[in-house]
Amino acid sequence: MSNYLAFKKDPLNIQEVTDLVSASSCGAISIFMGTTRDNFDGKPVLDLEYEAYETMGLKAMEKICVDVRKEWQDIENIAIYHRLGRVMIKEVSVIIAVSAPHRAEALKATDFCINRLKQSVPIWKKETYADNAATWKENKELKIQSYPPKRQKFKFDLAQEVQADYIPQYLIQIRATKAELDCRMEKFMERKRTEINAQNNKEFFTRERDPEFSCSRVDATILKRRDSKSHLQVERVLNSYQNRDQRNADYMKKYIPSNGVEERLQCLESQLSMEKAVPVNVYQRIKRLEDRLLQLESISPEYIQFWDKTSVKSTKSVKKKIFHIAEIDELISEVEKKCVKL
Amino acid sequence: MVKVKLLFFARARELAGRSEDFITIPEKITCVELLEIIVKERSLQEIQNSIILSINEQLYHTDDIVNLREGDEIAVIPPLSGG
Numbered sequence: 001m002s003n004y005l006a007f008k009k010d011p012l013n014i015q016e017v018t019d020l021v022s023a024s025s026c027g028a029i030s031i032f033m034g035t036t037r038d039n040f041d042g043k044p045v046l047d048l049e050y051e052a053y054e055t056m057g058l059k060a061m062e063k064i065c066v067d068v069r070k071e072w073q074d075i076e077n078i079a080i081y082h083r084l085g086r087v088m089i090k091e092v093s094v095i096i097a098v099s100a101p102h103r104a105e106a107l108k109a110t111d112f113c114i115n116r117l118k119q120s121v122p123i124w125k126k127e128t129y130a131d132n133a134a135t136w137k138e139n140k141e142l143k144i145q146s147y148p149p150k151r152q153k154f155k156f157d158l159a160q161e162v163q164a165d166y167i168p169q170y171l172i173q174i175r176a177t178k179a180e181l182d183c184r185m186e187k188f189m190e191r192k193r194t195e196i197n198a199q200n201n202k203e204f205f206t207r208e209r210d211p212e213f214s215c216s217r218v219d220a221t222i223l224k225r226r227d228s229k230s231h232l233q234v235e236r237v238l239n240s241y242q243n244r245d246q247r248n249a250d251y252m253k254k255y256i257p258s259n260g261v262e263e264r265l266q267c268l269e270s271q272l273s274m275e276k277a278v279p280v281n282v283y284q285r286i287k288r289l290e291d292r293l294l295q296l297e298s299i300s301p302e303y304i305q306f307w308d309k310t311s312v313k314s315t316k317s318v319k320k321k322i323f324h325i326a327e328i329d330e331l332i333s334e335v336e337k338k339c340v341k342l
Numbered sequence: 343m344v345k346v347k348l349l350f351f352a353r354a355r356e357l358a359g360r361s362e363d364f365i366t367i368p369e370k371i372t373c374v375e376l377l378e379i380i381v382k383e384r385s386l387q388e389i390q391n392s393i394i395l396s397i398n399e400q401l402y403h404t405d406d407i408v409n410l411r412e413g414d415e416i417a418v419i420p421p422l423s424g425g
Contacts (some may be wrong), residue, residue: 009382034425052424053417056399082424096425114425122396122417123424124352136353137423138392 004079021077026099030106034094044130053122070103349417
């Protein structure tokens, strides 16, 4: 059970690495070799140049080995050899060799190693193209996110627009700027506070008081309240249901009609102030309700706009931006950070 | 203030024009501030959004406050491209 990890300045020797991992107890050695390709997206590539933070890199490789052995206990030996410096086309830049008693683990572990190597080992390659241009590459498997993390673009399956109900202007009761609304709320709270203070003064002062020389906080006296054992007021409620025995589901029967349709009809009738006596036939009852509605409409047509929306329906859609939940989280944390900094 | 060692790799090395260096900075500092100082002092603006720092071979993230000691090794790590 050994790990062979190294950065090499000279060409890698596949036989040497294979010999390192081979073991008499193993029926499989899986080898992965990364080689230099002669093009990148069709652009001709001349060579690659590798550099690494070697001490940290070896630690990162060690960590990969620990994780591999945690996942597949049967793994025997692991070798990770990475080339540094200039690597020509077709030459090997990385060799990963894993030996195990059976091939399944060896194959899986090899795949795991190369993926993790690309994510977490501090190695960099520079591609030089035929036209002498060169770029430092960036692995797409990167686990270490950029710093500070770039904002992700969120992709939506839906259009970022919702159909909002059109609200006619005349239905909007308050039109004011935020400042004015804030001011009104402030004033409202102030008024409520004074009201409560006045109420308290009235409640807790029995004798005449001179507002100039008395203080409601220290001069207040405790009065015994009616039906109460202390100075607190008590509300008594008459329970007309009497005994609410939860085991017996019938206790509400007297108050709630057993039939749902009956209940709904009763509600409508009381809402429309109709007399108690009703026809037995349900269709006749509904007809009576419709007649009542028509009658109300005809006697006060000026109110129709408040409940009849059919005449003002508009298909105009209002654009609203939809945010992804992560996007909102990010915005919030950004604001928080700003506040903390200040 | 402590004197620490700086290491530059890949594009960061090309921009800084050297692979290692020393810098004197406050010992208690957040990673963001540390990164800002290094970016400014060694003109790494071009890649400032994609680099991270490691201190004594340990990666550090945005909000961490680090306690630096004389001789610590800070590396500027651009996006990895091994394999």
